[in-house]
Amino acid sequence: MTNDAVTLYHAPRTRSSGVRILLDELNAPHELKILNLKLREQFSPDYLALNPLGKVPTIVHKGAVVTEQTAIYPYLADAFPQKGLAPAIGDALRGPYLRWIAIYGAAFEPAMIDHAQKRVSEPRAMSPYGSYEEIVGLVRGQLAEGPYLFGERFTAADLLWGTALRWMVVFGLIESTPEIAAYVERIAGRDSVHRIGKSDHEIAEAQEAAFAAAKPD
Incomplete structure (x- = not known):
């Protein structure tokens, strides 16, 4: 190394x-x-x-x-x-890129978890995302511009959002609308996703075996 x-x-x-x-x-x-x-x-x-x-x-x-x-x-x-997966300081996309990374952690994921747990975010003034419908609408609107979060520009933010949306769709936390489905499929088709997916599957199987061996009879 x-x-x-x-x-x-x-x-x-x-x-x-x-x-x-x-x-x-x-x-x-x-x-x-x-x-x-x-x-x-x-x-x-x-x-x-x-x-x-x-x-x-x-x-x-x-x-x-x-x-x-x-x-x-x-x-x-x-x-x-x-x-080139991050717009440099001075690039017009730098601010929007950081904004969408922040939106993911500060608003989107909390909204998905609250929705999954059937928790209502009240009062509105204390909610980090407004409402579930509003944050989902914001994401759908951004993805509709496609093919990536910032049009043709692929960035690290797309890997954060693409991998997260994939498991959220699988677990039913968000509806797989046409723009979300197309985006998830686009990110999931990347060679890196296939390589890491295969490796993670092998690691997970080995860990399951280790856990089973460690359980008392």
């Missing part, structure tokens, strides 16, 4: 899979530290020293610890700019 390598603390079939896909797209040197969530390895003292919330993903790069998807995606795209 080079001095520029990223360490990714990863568990398959979680939010960290999207970060693996981003690292693949960036062709960034990296090392995987795989955690078996079934064995609660995310709560080991060593890992909690890095991420006290016991969540994945977490990355370490040049001594810096970065957690939270909405920090990790722009960080990595800026750290490895050769692929």
